[in-house]
Amino acid sequence: MKRSTFTYFICASLFLLIIAGGIFIFSDVIYNYFASVQHSYTADNDDLKEKQDLSHHYLSLNERLQKGDLENGRKIFRQCALCHTSGRDNSNRVLGPTLWEIVNRPFADAKDFTYSRVLRENSNKKWDFPTLDHYLQSPRKAFPGTTMSFRGIKNDQDRADLLLYLRSLSDHPVPLPLDNEDAKQN
Numbered sequence: 439m440k441r442s443t444f445t446y447f448i449c450a451s452l453f454l455l456i457i458a459g460g461i462f463i464f465s466d467v468i469y470n471y472f473a474s475v476q477h478s479y480t481a482d483n484d485d486l487k488e489k490q491d492l493s494h495h496y497l498s499l500n501e502r503l504q505k506g507d508l509e510n511g512r513k514i515f516r517q518c519a520l521c522h523t524s525g526r527d528n529s530n531r532v533l534g535p536t537l538w539e540i541v542n543r544p545f546a547d548a549k550d551f552t553y554s555r556v557l558r559e560n561s562n563k564k565w566d567f568p569t570l571d572h573y574l575q576s577p578r579k580a581f582p583g584t585t586m587s588f589r590g591i592k593n594d595q596d597r598a599d600l601l602l603y604l605r606s607l608s609d610h611p612v613p614l615p616l617d618n619e620d621a622k623q624n
Contacts, residue, residue, distance in 0.1 A: 497594065497595075499567060499568060499571050499598065499615070500614075500615045500616065502594055502595055502597075502598035503567065503598050503601060503602060503614050503615065504614065505595075505598075506595070506598045506599045506601070506602040507599045507602070508599070508602050508603055508606060510596065510599040511599035511600045511601070511602045511603030511604070511606075512603050514591065514596055514599060514600045514603070515600060515603050515604075517588070518534075518537065518588075518600075520533075521533035521534035521588075522534040522535065522536065522537045523536045523537070523538070524536065524537050524538055524607050525538060526538055526609075528548070528549070530548055530550055530551040534551075534586070535548035535551040535553070536548055537604060537607055538607050538608070539607065539608045539609075540565050540570070540604050540607065541565060541566070541567065541570065541601075541604055541605050541608065541611075541612045542564050542565065542566055542612050543564065543565050544561055544562070544563070544564050544565075545557050545558075545560045545561045545562075545563050545564070545565065546558045546560075546561045547561070554581075554583060554584045554585040554586070555583060556581045556582065556583040556584055557581065557584060560581070567601055567614075567615055570601055570604065571597055571598070571601060574590060574591050574597050574600060574601075575590050575591065575592065575597060576589070576590035577590060578590075
């Protein structure tokens with residue numbers, strides 16, 4: 439390497455260091471990280487009472503199903519339709535079985551579909567409303583080892599709406615579970 443090339447390299451490196459240092463100092467002046475910041479605030483008790491939403495409470499699955507929206511469930515089903523069919527003809531897709539009459543159907547029951555081992559091992563169970571709700575919230579948490587790659591539906595009411603739509607995929611829909619108060623009266 440020639441001496442002049444080496445000198446140019448050293449000069450360019452020093453120039454870049456000076457520019458970087460200048461930017462660092464300039465940004466420190468603009469965005470003063472050491473300025474005092476109030477990290478906590480006190481609130482009057484009256485302010486808290488006004489801002490708290492006390493009307494929001496957890497709804498049971500039965501309550502969510504009673505107030506469910508079938509049309510919203512139909513819209514949510516579009517996510518499912520990527521892998522599943524919903525018609526009477528009981529035709530499966532490569533990635534998922536048909537969901538026709540899924541409510542109260544035994545696990546791993548669709549013909550001509552290869553289920554994951556965990557669902558085959560639980561074939562004595564049925565897809566009732568609570569099981570479907572739990573499964574649709576997070577399939578991999580509900581049945582570790584399932585091959586269903588769907589991440590789940592986190593919103594409780596959206597899941598209930600989807601369950602209403604899945605219930606409608608039948609010639610003889612399963613009755614909705616009784617509300618807790620209705621069950622006490624009977």
